[in-house]
Amino acid sequence: MPEKPDRNAIEVRGVRKVFGTGENAVAALATVSVSIRENEFFTLLGPSGCGKTTLLRLIAGFDYPSAGEILLYGDDIAPQPPFRRPVNTVFQSYALFPHMTVAENIGFGLEMLNKPKAEVKARVAEMLRLVRMEQLANRRTSQISGGQQQRVALARALAPQPKVLLLDEPLSALDYKLRKDMQIELKRLQGETGITFIFVTHDQEEALTMSDRIAVMSAGRILQVGAPRDIYDRPADRFVADFIGESNFLKGDVTGTDGGRATVKLSSGTEIRASLPEGFSPSGSVTVVVRPEHAQLAAADGGAALQGTVENVVYLGTDTHFHLRLDDGVPFIVRRQNARGGADSFAAGSRAGVVIGGDAAQVLRD
Amino acid sequence: MASAEEIARAADRKDIRDRWLLSAPALIIILVAATGPLLIVLVYSFLTSAAYGGVEWKFSPEAWVSVFLERDIFDDTLSLAxxxxxxxxxxxxxxxxxxxxxxxxxxxxxxxxxxxxxxxxxxxxxxxxxxxxxxxxxxxxxxxxxxxxxxxxxxxxxxxxxxxxxxxxxxxxxxxxxxxxxxxxxxxxxxxxxxxxxxxxxxxxxxxxxxxxxxxxxxxxxxxxxxxxxxxxxxxxxxxxxxxxxxxxxxxxxxxxxxxxxxxxxxxxxxxxxxxxxxxxxxxxxxxxxxxxxxxxxxxxxxxxxx
CATH class of the missing domain: 1.10.3720.10 (MetI-like)
Known part of the structure; x- marks a missing residue:
């Protein structure tokens, strides 16, 4: 992966958004701050109603923040109307102009910027080539498929060469196969254009595959910002761990900390080592998260950290999920990759031990 | 035995007939209430006016002439009205x-x-x-x-x-x-x-x-x-x-x-x-x-x- 420069394209500083007034006031965004680097594929990830689309609309200029500032390369753009911001949006519904052809749609932004006709024409042709839609330039937008409309929407937003491209769940209306193709396509476009992308989605898989960095949001707050691997391996709190991937949660007490790691005494009595979130030194009771594929099954009573009974074995082709009930009643899932011809060594009802490796556990901040 | 095609055609014919029957009341009203008076107006415009309103059943283009033109009462020459x-x-x-x-x-x-x-x-x-x-x-x-x-x-x-x-x-x-x-x-x-x-x-x-x-x-x-x-x-x-x-x-x-x-x-x-x-x-x-x-x-x- 190429080195990303450290300049910030967008800086959101203490932005708050309240809809309605008086008793009906709803805070869609509770004082959020985040920096998005130049040339970055940045994703806002969260369930519906978490404020991710609100934040995107504030950056686009369709809504104005109740407090705070939004800097675009150092200039506060929060008070500017959307048509003065060098930022373009790909809408969830595409919002293509139905009374214009594909080419007219793509050229609209440049035309509004009063670019000379020849330049508009050349740029439209270039965009059509970029999204591979040359043949359909003169079609009406109602005469093309959903995937093609998606490409037109992208080309239309990229044509004026915005400093930042905003994408509001652009893939949610596509079927699975097309969505996979478009994910790759979007990464390619971002690489080729070198434009900063801010991508909104509720699909964790989409976020993990495409993003340079992800901001996980919930209830109007940003809970964690980090690279996909950071977010997955070191979720900061319970919501992030639960929302992204599958998780096992274990209760325990911290008995000692050293250099970003803690020794946690689990309720079963076993002590394990777990990583700590940055700048967090807990004491007393904590929750520890272990991803199902980071734990291994072992023979029962063989000195494994945890002991339990296999309740259910789910074969998924690429791997198998073992649903266990630990001896203290806590459910625990172990995922094991399947080898060809391998037998199910642990049948439902059998006793098993769970080994938690040295770097498998993470303490949650909650 | 009737083929499927013949049956379909018969059904189509019945469809068309039903459609005409259903729209007949509306068509009659339009014909009588809208076209009828218009026709009367058209016919009247080519007749001669009676002295105290109404028309005499005698053809005359006079009314149409005087829509945009007027006849001089002395020498009958026409000029724009x-x-x-x-x-x-x-x-x-x-x-x-x-x-x-x-x-x-x-x-x-x-x-x-x-x-x-x-x-x-x-x-x-x-x-x-x-x-x-x-x-x-x-x-x-x-x-x-x-x-x-x-x-x-x-x-x-x-x-x-x-x-x-x-x-x-x-x-x-x-x-x-x-x-x-x-x-x-x-x-x-x-x-x-x-x-x-x-x-x-x-x-x-x-x-x-x-x-x-x-x-x-x-x-x-x-x-x-x-x-x-x-x-x-x-x-x-x-x-x-x-x-x-x-x-x-x-x-x-x-x-x-x-x-x-x-x-x-x-x-x-x-x-x-x-x-x-x-x-x-x-x-x-x-x-x-x-x-x-x-x-x-x-x-x-x-x-x-x-x-």
């Missing part, structure tokens, strides 16, 4: 101006209504239809009260010291225009509102996002998409406006006649039913030509974009 042409021109002019004024007032109104929340939208729609509950005559007299020399406008302006003598609005073309714009405004607002309500306002956001100013968004995105409503509204206002009778006869004061008043005159005091009939058909033809030109032009403009 200035009075008639003035009345035709005034009718067309006032109908066009009414269309423009109602469009200018109705478009922002419809936009305002369509951008309200769903609940308040219904309220505004309800308010717009309220004038329809009142008789046209009474509404016209209400306008008269407002614009007459001792009316609200003149009284207020004089009290405020802006004018020293009342402005003569009543019995002018302006009075007719004000009255007609008021009466026909809902007919412009409703069709525009209907297409504006269907407008996807995310397209407006997309326009702003792509650097279009408010004016450009209006001209390049909103107007083309609500054009069907604008066309329907213009037609709905223009047609009744060109044939308006009550408003010009009350606010125009008999001096500033429009075609309808002139036609009424022929059937009344002038005792010239054939001329009245010929004038009525002339108005119809003018309206039809205007509509054809309008529809063709706007149709061509949208066809061009498609190409």
């Amino acid at each position: 200035d009075a008639n042409i003035t009345i035709f021109w005034r009718s067309i002019k006032l109908a066009l101006m009414t269309t423009v004024v109602t469009l200018a007032l109705g478009f922002p109104t419809a936009y305002f209504m369509a951008t309200r929340s769903e609940k308040t939208r219904d309220l505004w729609l309800f308010l717009i239809t309220i004038p329809f509950w009142t008789n046209l005559l009474i509404r016209t007299f209400a306008v008269l009260q407002i614009i007459r020399n001792e009316g609200i406008i003149n009284t207020l302006l004089m009290k405020a010291g802006i004018i020293s003598a009342p402005i003569q609005i009543l019995f002018t073309d302006t009075a007719i225009l004000i009255g007609m714009a008021y009466v026909y405004l809902p007919l412009m607002v409703l069709p525009i509102y209907a297409s504006m309500e269907k407008l996807d306002f995310r397209l407006v956001e997309a326009g702003y996002d792509l650097y279009a100013s408010r004016w450009q968004v209006l001209r390049r995105i909103i107007l083309p998409l609500v054009k069907p409503g604008v066309i329907a509204g213009s037609i709905l206002v223009f047609i009744p406006a060109i044939g308006a009778y009550v408003t010009p006869s009350i606010l125009g004061g008999g001096k500033n006649m429009m075609i309808s008043n002139f036609i009424e005159l022929q059937f009344g005091q002038a005792h010239n039913w054939p001329l009245g009939s010929a004038l009525a058909i002339t108005v119809m033809v003018i309206v039809m030509i205007a509509l054809l030109v309008y529809v063709r032009n706007t149709g061509a403009a949208s066809g061009e974009r498609r190409g």
